[in-house]
Amino acid sequence: MNISGNTIFIPGATSGIGLALALELRAKGNTIIVGGRRADLLDKIAAEHPGIDAIKIDTTDPASIDSAAKEVLAKHPDLNVLVTMAGIMRIEDWHQPESFLTSAETTVTTNVLGPIRLIAAFIEHLRAQPDATIVTVSSGLAFAPLKVTPSYNASKAAIHMLSESLRLQLADTTVKVVELEPPAVRTSLLPGQENSEFAMPLDEFVAEVVALLEAQPDAKEIQVERVKFLRYGEARGDYDQVVATLNASDPHGR
Structure with a gap:
């Protein structure tokens, strides 16, 4: 993924990582569309x-995804990056x-x-672009489980x-997949x-992510140093x- 010159839709970007990443990517010269359920937050952003466009979307509702996709593509026919941030x-x-x-079902x-429905809504459009990217968002907990969040780990x-x-x-298309x-x-x-000493500061995380995207445009996985303890436990043999x-150590690991 090139770090600039993209048109990027980020559902789930009204707060947290999504919003911080949207602002950093905008500063790198990208057109940004943020999506979320709360109209008041979208209006505020x-x-x-x-210059940032804001579109209402509920990623738990297939009809909302379809409607938002049509609106995004009508306003931004050059869209070439989808970030499935909502979670x-x-x-x-x-x-x-x-x-x-x-809770598990939700x-x-x-x-x-x-994310599956979002990708389905945009894949035909993305495949028609000369250079496109789908950014999925997993977690270090995809590789090592926190015992109190079973469904999140599994998802x-x-x-x-x-x-x-x-x-x-x-692989036979112009669409890259970055995790x-x-x-x-x-x-x-x-x-x-937000105040956990065990969690990485948001600004540090996003700065490292953007630096990795810039330095590694062909990367398949974006891993800040702090996640590698979880990501590679099995490979290291210390799972x-x-x-x-x-x-x-985690305050929620009770």
Whole structure:
């Protein structure tokens, strides 16, 4: 992915990593469209950052995805990058089904079906572009589980394998597939995570991500240094130690 000259749609960019990444990519010379469910946040972003387009989208709703895709492509026919950022993370207790089932279903709908439906809505358009990129967003927890977030871990592992598979299938097209693999970052993904000493500061994370994109335009996976402890535990042969350390040190690993 080239670092500049793109038209980029980022559903799930009204806060956190999505918004911070949108602003950094805009500063690098890209046209940015952010998407989200809350009209008030979209209006605020558009007012505070002239030139950024903001489109309402609920990635859990297939009709909303289809409608937003039509609006994005009508306004921005040169769109060539889709970042499937939207996602949720829930703490779950799997001792009793009534305590986790609704959360698990919502997590899978948002984190797995959402990206699948987004890609389906844009893939024909992206394939027609001379140079296009799909950026998926998995997690370090795709490779080492946090015990209190089973559905989130599983959903991000699914995104990792989906990314691997799509990259193979789309190798005969102009569409690249890049997987972004965040560690814990100081956002509101979980309660209290914004101030967690175990989470990476948001500005540091996004700065490192953009630097990696700039330095490695052909990268398949974007991994800040901090996520490699989780990402490569199995390859290093210390997976059990990684899992134990993760669940002993994380404030939510109780």
